[in-house]
Amino acid sequence: MRSWTWFLLRVMRLFLRWLRLCAWRGRSKPSKKLGEVWSYSRLLLRSLYFNSLTNSDVVLDSLFEPVYWLVDNLTRWFGVVFVCLVIVLTTSILIIVYSCLLPVVVSTYPMPWVVWHLCYGHWNLVMVIFHYYKATTTPPGYPPQTKCDTPSVSICKKCIVPKPPRTHHCSICNRCILKMDHHCPWLNNCVGHFNHRYFFSFCLFMTLGCVYCSISSREMFIDAYTAIENFRSVDEEPQGVVVTGVGLLVYSVLPPELVTGQSYYQTPPPPFTFKDKMFHKSVIYLWVLTSSVAIALGGLTLWHAVLITRGETSIERHINCKEAQRLKAKGKVFRNVHHFGRINNWKVLFGVEKRSHWLTRVLLPSGHAPYGDGLTWDWSPHRRDMVAI
Ligand SMILES: [Zn+2]
Ligand SMILES: [Zn+2]
Incomplete structure (x- = not known):
């Protein structure tokens, strides 16, 4: 391992020599930028070379830093494209449903079925639009940037601020996120404490909408x-x-x-006629797209439902699996401290405090805040508000 570190440092030194040569050659010309790169790289190399804690992982991380930077920026840029794609595809499906599917339903189906289609379809549409808008525009939650009394489990190496439990650093957003689940390019936003519910509800209602369109057409x-x-x-x-x-x-x-x-x-x-061809092709497009999305998004929704039931986020799933294996090797059993019971986990996510909230906060659009501030996680299944339902 040490020979690897030595070799990588040698390669970096050779690269810096070449860079300095280029900078000198360009001294007569305006090569200020190259000079800045050289001085920054020299500082980087010295900080690595004279640091007793440097190992091969640190050197490799430093070498791959430009690659990470490129991937993060591309993901950030693609996020905007993906959001536009979601809006364009959903709008195209809506146009086809209103111009091709609904006229056939209204003209040929019995009245009760027509009423059901109109009610269900529009309720599903409102839920999809509401939750997508809220998931993309609601900040996921950030830890305080100043020193405060909130408990922290570690210090973020990039933000240099204390990290509360369940907080992780998002390299795309370039900041720490409370109860971070993942960075979603389809939302161009991180999924965290304050928009986790919107994200899951959007996935759920979008899947239901696609299944509905697929079966109806x-x-x-x-x-x-x-x-x-x-x-x-x-x-x-x-x-x-x-x-x-x-x-x-x-x-x-x-x-x-x-x-x-x-x-x-x-x-x-x-x-x-042209109209017939467009009609047929639109219906085929509608069915193929909604069926594909129903399968793909349905799988993702199911996976997130399993995670929520276990009281884990996507990131915690990996961490907990490793921790469980580590403890198993020592003959111990891992216990997830954020697992409050299957039903209680869902109540925490949806912010359900009483029975009627299942209707008003889950099945209808609701902008209520989630449980807690995302900094402390001391809920207990024995708390009054968790068992009073
Ligand atoms: Zn951070
Ligand atoms: Zn992010």
Whole structure:
């Protein structure tokens, strides 16, 4: 390990010599920037070289610092793109639902089903928009930057401030986050103490919305897909009869021997209009996108539901697994101090204090603050407000 450290330091020294040479060559020219890089690198090397605590990990971290910086900046930039992508894709699905799916539902379904579709669809839409807006705009929670009485478990090496329990440093946001779960590029925001509930509710209602759209448009997707496939095969070898469906044109390709009566060649299928093509393709796009998102986001939501039930964040899951293995080797059993019981963990996340809150705070849009300040975690399942429900 020491030879590795020695080798890396030698490489860095050679690089610095080359950098100094470049800076001298460019002295006659305005090479101020290069000179600054050189002096900064020299300082970095000296701080590594004359530090008794330097080991291969520190040197490797320093070498990879530009790579981390690049990845963090790219993620920060892609966050804006991803948020725009979510808005554009959701808007496109809404346009298709209102222009293709809903007219068919209203004109062909019985009245009770129409009412159910209208009520459920709009409730789901409001929940998705509300929670996405709140998840992206609510700050996740930051520890105090000044010295205070809050308990801390360590010091952040980057912020140089005390870290309360469950707090972690986000290299993309470049600051410490209270009860950090992860940095979500789809929100362009960290998921922490104050927006964890919004993030989970958004995932849940977006998954439900996608499942709803996927199931509701399934029949129309099959019709549209069949119509387009048959139209292609008719184009290659004209044979078939025209069948009209609910607002759709569907071809049933039949072998010539099954077609009786007048010659099928004398009844060529009418060509699709632009409107028909757009209708079919929109329905296919709707079903494929919502089904894919339902599977992918559904899996993610399920995983987060498991974590919440265990009283862990995504980061704590890794830490706790390692800690459990370490203690197991010593013959001890690991116990998660932030696990307040399965149901209580959900109550803590949703801020449910009484029975009616399951309706008003979970199933309806609510902007209430979560339990606690995110600095201390001393809840007990024996507390009155945790068992009074
Ligand atoms: Zn920090
Ligand atoms: Zn972050």
